[in-house]
Amino acid sequence: MSARQVTLAEVAKQAGVSLATASRVLNGSTRQVSEDLSERVLRTAEELGYVPNASAQALARNSSSLVGLVVHDITDPYFSCIAAGVTRVAEEAGLVVVLGTTGRRPEREAELLSTLRAHRARAVVLAGSRTTDRAAQARLAAEIDAFTEQGGRVACVSQAKLGTDTVVPGNRAGGRALARALAELGHKKFAVLGGPSELVVARDRLAGFKAGLSDAGIAPPVVVNGAFTRDGGYEAAMELLASKSRATCVFAVTDVMAMGAMAALRERGVRVPEDMSIAGFDDIPTLRDTVPALSTVRLPLEEMGEIAAGLVLDAGGDEARTVRVAGEVVLRASTAHN
Amino acid sequence: MSARQVTLAEVAKQAGVSLATASRVLNGSTRQVSEDLSERVLRTAEELGYVPNASAQALARNSSSLVGLVVHDITDPYFSCIAAGVTRVAEEAGLVVVLGTTGRRPEREAELLSTLRAHRARAVVLAGSRTTDRAAQARLAAEIDAFTEQGGRVACVSQAKLGTDTVVPGNRAGGRALARALAELGHKKFAVLGGPSELVVARDRLAGFKAGLSDAGIAPPVVVNGAFTRDGGYEAAMELLASKSRATCVFAVTDVMAMGAMAALRERGVRVPEDMSIAGFDDIPTLRDTVPALSTVRLPLEEMGEIAAGLVLDAGGDEARTVRVAGEVVLRASTAHN
DNA sequence: GCAGCGCTGGAAAGCGCTTTCCCGCCACGC
DNA sequence: GCGTGGCGGGAAAGCGCTTTCCAGCGCTGC
Numbered sequence: 231m232s233a234r235q236v237t238l239a240e241v242a243k244q245a246g247v248s249l250a251t252a253s254r255v256l257n258g259s260t261r262q263v264s265e266d267l268s269e270r271v272l273r274t275a276e277e278l279g280y281v282p283n284a285s286a287q288a289l290a291r292n293s294s295s296l297v298g299l300v301v302h303d304i305t306d307p308y309f310s311c312i313a314a315g316v317t318r319v320a321e322e323a324g325l326v327v328v329l330g331t332t333g334r335r336p337e338r339e340a341e342l343l344s345t346l347r348a349h350r351a352r353a354v355v356l357a358g359s360r361t362t363d364r365a366a367q368a369r370l371a372a373e374i375d376a377f378t379e380q381g382g383r384v385a386c387v388s389q390a391k392l393g394t395d396t397v398v399p400g401n402r403a404g405g406r407a408l409a410r411a412l413a414e415l416g417h418k419k420f421a422v423l424g425g426p427s428e429l430v431v432a433r434d435r436l437a438g439f440k441a442g443l444s445d446a447g448i449a450p451p452v453v454v455n456g457a458f459t460r461d462g463g464y465e466a467a468m469e470l471l472a473s474k475s476r477a478t479c480v481f482a483v484t485d486v487m488a489m490g491a492m493a494a495l496r497e498r499g500v501r502v503p504e505d506m507s508i509a510g511f512d513d514i515p516t517l518r519d520t521v522p523a524l525s526t527v528r529l530p531l532e533e534m535g536e537i538a539a540g541l542v543l544d545a546g547g548d549e550a551r552t553v554r555v556a557g558e559v560v561l562r563a564s565t566a567h568n
Numbered sequence: 569m570s571a572r573q574v575t576l577a578e579v580a581k582q583a584g585v586s587l588a589t590a591s592r593v594l595n596g597s598t599r600q601v602s603e604d605l606s607e608r609v610l611r612t613a614e615e616l617g618y619v620p621n622a623s624a625q626a627l628a629r630n631s632s633s634l635v636g637l638v639v640h641d642i643t644d645p646y647f648s649c650i651a652a653g654v655t656r657v658a659e660e661a662g663l664v665v666v667l668g669t670t671g672r673r674p675e676r677e678a679e680l681l682s683t684l685r686a687h688r689a690r691a692v693v694l695a696g697s698r699t700t701d702r703a704a705q706a707r708l709a710a711e712i713d714a715f716t717e718q719g720g721r722v723a724c725v726s727q728a729k730l731g732t733d734t735v736v737p738g739n740r741a742g743g744r745a746l747a748r749a750l751a752e753l754g755h756k757k758f759a760v761l762g763g764p765s766e767l768v769v770a771r772d773r774l775a776g777f778k779a780g781l782s783d784a785g786i787a788p789p790v791v792v793n794g795a796f797t798r799d800g801g802y803e804a805a806m807e808l809l810a811s812k813s814r815a816t817c818v819f820a821v822t823d824v825m826a827m828g829a830m831a832a833l834r835e836r837g838v839r840v841p842e843d844m845s846i847a848g849f850d851d852i853p854t855l856r857d858t859v860p861a862l863s864t865v866r867l868p869l870e871e872m873g874e875i876a877a878g879l880v881l882d883a884g885g886d887e888a889r890t891v892r893v894a895g896e897v898v899l900r901a902s903t904a905h906n
Numbered sequence: 907g908c909a910g911c912g913c914t915g916g917a918a919a920g921c922g923c924t925t926t927c928c929c930g931c932c933a934c935g936c
Numbered sequence: 937g938c939g940t941g942g943c944g945g946g947a948a949a950g951c952g953c954t955t956t957c958c959a960g961c962g963c964t965g966c
Contacts, residue, residue, distance in 0.1 A: 235718060235952095237951095237952055237953085238952065238953060239952075239953090247915080247916085248915065248916040248917075249916080249918095249952095249953080249954095250915070250916055250917080250918090250954085250955080251914090251915060251916075253954060253955085254915095254954090254955095257953090257954080259954085259955085261913095261914080261915095261955095262913075262914070263915085264914070264915090267914090279714070281682060281685055281686045282686055282952085282953075283627070283686065283688065283951085283952050283953070284623075284686040284687040284688065285622075285623045285624075285626035285627045285632060285687065285688055285952080285953090286623075286627050286921090286951070286952035286953040286954090287952080287954080288921095288953095289621070289623040289624050289627050289921050289922065289923085289951090289953070289954090290920085290921055290952075290953040290954040290955080291921085291953085291954065291955095292921065292922095292954095296666070299667070303652070304642070304648050304651050304652050305645070305648050305649055305651075305652045305853070305870075307643070307645070307648075307854060310642050310643050310645075310648045311643055313642050313643075313667070314642050314643045314669070317642065317668075317669050318669075321668070321669065326666050326668070326683060326687065327666065327667050327668075328634070328664050328665065328666045328667070329637070329651070329655060329665050330655075330659070330664070330665075331652070331655050331656075331659065344619060345664060347619055348619045348620055348621065348622040349622040349664065350622065350623055376617070380573060460857070486854075489854075489857045490857070493857045496859070515643070516643075516645060516798075516824075516827075516854055517854070519798070519827045519828070519830065519831045519858070520857070520858050520859070521834070521858070521859045532643075573922095575921095575922060575923085576922065576923060577922075577923090585945080585946085586945065586946045586947075587922095587923080587924095587946080587947090587948095588924085588925080588926095588945070588947080588948095589944090589945060589946075591923065591924060591925085592924090592925095592945095595923090595924080597924085597925085599925095599943095599944080599945095600943075600944065601944075601945085602944065602945090605944090605945085620922085621921085621922050621923070623921090623922080623923090624921070624923040624924090624951090625922080625923060625924080626923095626951095627922080627923070627924090627951050627952065627953085628922075628924040628925080628950085628951055629923085629924065629925095629951085630924095630951065630952095
């Protein structure tokens with residue numbers, strides 16, 4: 231049907247104006263174009279079904295309308311919520327978001343950044359959790375430099391120390407507040423289902439939790455580490471049970487892990503919360519209907535995505551900005567008095 | 569640090585070869601380049617940290633490495649699972665996926681397609697459910713034409729009739745099989761929590777379910793429609809309860825809706841499955857740990873995403889291919905004998 | 907009355923890359 | 937020995953757009 235491709239040149243010719251004029255009309259140029267020419271161009275563009283070639287624009291302007299979003303696993307509700315926030319903001323700004331997934335391999339983060347750089351993405355939101363892997367971190371830092379060097383902006387969700395804009399959830403404070411709240415329920419012996427030790431998010435939550443227990447004069451918890459996934463939680467809980475720990479309350483550093491842990495407890499006939507209280511972190515919306523309802527620390531995930539996107543799209547100074555978002559302890563049915 | 573931008577020309581000059589040669593070396597050209605030149609180019613590219621400008625490549629080749637993925641809501645696990653499948657395949661193929669979300673507004677689908685066309689995306693996977701809205705459908709069809717016209721490929725997940733490659737889940741057959749299985753449990757009176765009537769997926773599942781009931785000689789179910797979301801399920805269930813229906817088993821056309829429905833039942837003191845059995849559709853992995861475990865029809869969502877991506881990336885004939893994936897009834901604790 | 911200015915339109919030079927076309931070279935066959 | 941190919945290398949013509957630069961024109965201000 232339509233010709234292979236309608237170009238600006240065709241529109242210009244058809245409208246009887248120069249390429250320059252057509253370009254000025256069809257893209258917010260600072261230059262004025264007279265009313266009638268302008269209208270003529272607009273009309274022919276419409277008639278011909280002209281769609282500007284984004285690659286050509288990107289090339290000519292040396293900047294594209296792409297925004298990168300890097301997550302570990304889009305299937306994980308933690309990331310999909312953040313993604314929702316990011317895409318909403320980006321789409322409102324008329325930008326297009328490109329989604330990269332690392333599959334939790336730290337080195338993929340740098341690779342993706344490099345790809346994004348190749349595409350001249352205008353900005354990138356890194357939602358993956360920072361690791362303590364020095365080499366990966368260094369490569370990532372180098373890529374971030376290269377990216378910003380080239381005029382792109384980078385924001386991280388929950389990774390500080392990279393010299394970029396950052397949205398920092400109150401992992402430490404949240405963990406601490408949660409520990410105190412649980413201590414107030416009367417629990418004396420705690421266990422923690424921690425994430426992989428190289429994940430900073432996991433470490434922070436754990437550290438905060440320990441601090442909170444210490445505030446309450448309670449002995450440090452048993453810690454069992456597992457993967458940052460549902461199965462990780464399941465396995466960690468199994469390990470915990472096998473260890474014959476005397477804990478009456480267990481904190482999984484992630485709601486998703488808590489789900490796995492609850493499955494494990496159920497399987498082993500441990501009732502929640504009668505035999506064991508359990509709490510998570512994040513307050514994943516999709517998981518709010520579980521029974522028993524999970525006590526947790528609420529993070530405004532979608533909003534965090536929005537904030538990150540906002541930071542990264544709003545030119546801002548060259549100073550790295552940090553926005554802290556607080557977690558709010560929400561005690562529900564999965565934690566009982568002891 | 570690094571220069572503003574390393575271009576192919578710089579690499580070529582530094583390596584003492586022509587632009588053409590450098591290009592041939594650095595991108596799989598059919599043309600041969602002698603061993604030593606080739607090696608020299610490779611080395612200087614490496615040294616200079618050369619990254620090809622994807623926009624320029626796209627422009628010159630008239631095809632980019634972008635793959636579009638259009639979903640209604642990335643937060644919905646149904647879509648995020650599909651998205652995971654699509655991104656995995658795309659990334660393996662060295663492509664970049666751009667994520668568009670419609671927020672369930674049918675007209676956004678066409679808009680996004682147009683944007684994707686502007687970016688010369690090589691392919692698009694449309695995961696949103698087809699509606700019966702004639703106008704939106706027509707616009708979408710036009711955009712799809714324009715897109716394919718331009719050399720792009722389009723695949724749909726669960727939308728047939730658009731003349732594109734399609735991955736079709738057995739919505740009808742699944743609904744039917746589920747109805748039969750539930751009938752075998754002894755239920756006689758059924759209710760269905762349906763999605764918005766203009767959504768084809770919802771209609772198909774409902775139609776299949778009705779057919780299954782009819783197979784079993786059971787009267788048609790009461791149908792209450794709600795939004796295709798957790799809250800939609802909640803409200804539909806509330807409405808059902810208010811209607812004093814005598815149903816002993818309710819089928820929510822979506823697991824996510826079933827979650828909302830279960831919350832409503834719980835709130836109203838209706839025990840599942842003792843007082844009411846409930847079944848969903850999709851078998852969302854994230855929701856598998858809920859209590860009581862939800863009976864449902866399992867769809868290999870991630871795999872569906874992979875298949876769709878596979879179809880769309882594999883040049884294939886010009887014939888529209890259709891891949892059917894079957895749903896498998898999984899009876900769990902949320903449905904009891906009656 | 908004219909220099910000077912602001913404003914609009916067009917020509918054309920890129921943006922960084924791919925690819926066609928051409929050229930020189932060598933091996934080969936008659 | 938010379939025409940024929942085949943092959944590796946380079947020059948250059950785009951790809952579709954933006955943007956600079958220049959030309960023309962109608963004003964204002966002295």
